[in-house]
Amino acid sequence: MRKQLGVAFCAMLLLAGTARAQNPRKDEHRIRALAAHWQQNWNRDDPKALAGLLSADADYVTVDGTWLRGRAEFENWRAHIQPPAYRHSSWTNNQLTFRFLDPDIAILHIRWTINLSPAQINVPSRSRSGISTWILVKLGSGWKIRAAQNTETRQASH
Numbered sequence: 001m002r003k004q005l006g007v008a009f010c011a012m013l014l015l016a017g018t019a020r021a022q023n024p025r026k027d028e029h030r031i032r033a034l035a036a037h038w039q040q041n042w043n044r045d046d047p048k049a050l051a052g053l054l055s056a057d058a059d060y061v062t063v064d065g066t067w068l069r070g071r072a073e074f075e076n077w078r079a080h081i082q083p084p085a086y087r088h089s090s091w092t093n094n095q096l097t098f099r100f101l102d103p104d105i106a107i108l109h110i111r112w113t114i115n116l117s118p119a120q121i122n123v124p125s126r127s128r129s130g131i132s133t134w135i136l137v138k139l140g141s142g143w144k145i146r147a148a149q150n151t152e153t154r155q156a157s158h
Helices: 002-021 024-043 047-051 071-081
Strands: 054-061 067-069 090-102 105-115 127-139 142-153
Touching: 024 047, 024 090, 024 105, 024 127, 024 142, 047 071, 054 071, 067 071
Parallel strands: 054 142
Antiparallel strands: 054 067, 090 105, 105 127, 127 142
């Protein structure tokens, strides 16, 4: 009887591990949707919805090196502190590349372009490009940005 209970317990652990792996295609779809929502919320200039894509304890490093700690600090920065040229800008996800580090953790790289608002003055360039690196965590059935680092890419001069 003890041996049967041991086998049954091992089988339950194996099934639990398999269930944890879940459906990578569904998770891939959800991660792509998260990036699409980022673009949509940025372009709608909706700081609250944009911040809602981050985990409550997220770390977000802006392209100029400002380190924002937590969803609330990010939302405040986006709504009140971020340079005005970016507030009414247009974000485009150009390329997404990601991989799972664990069934509940993924790393995502996004090549992006931002077109700055034509109403803004004293802006050296109307378009900026860069790469964002996001660490994503699965919370429940959805994914959130736990950490993000932005880097602006420079165009080679000819």
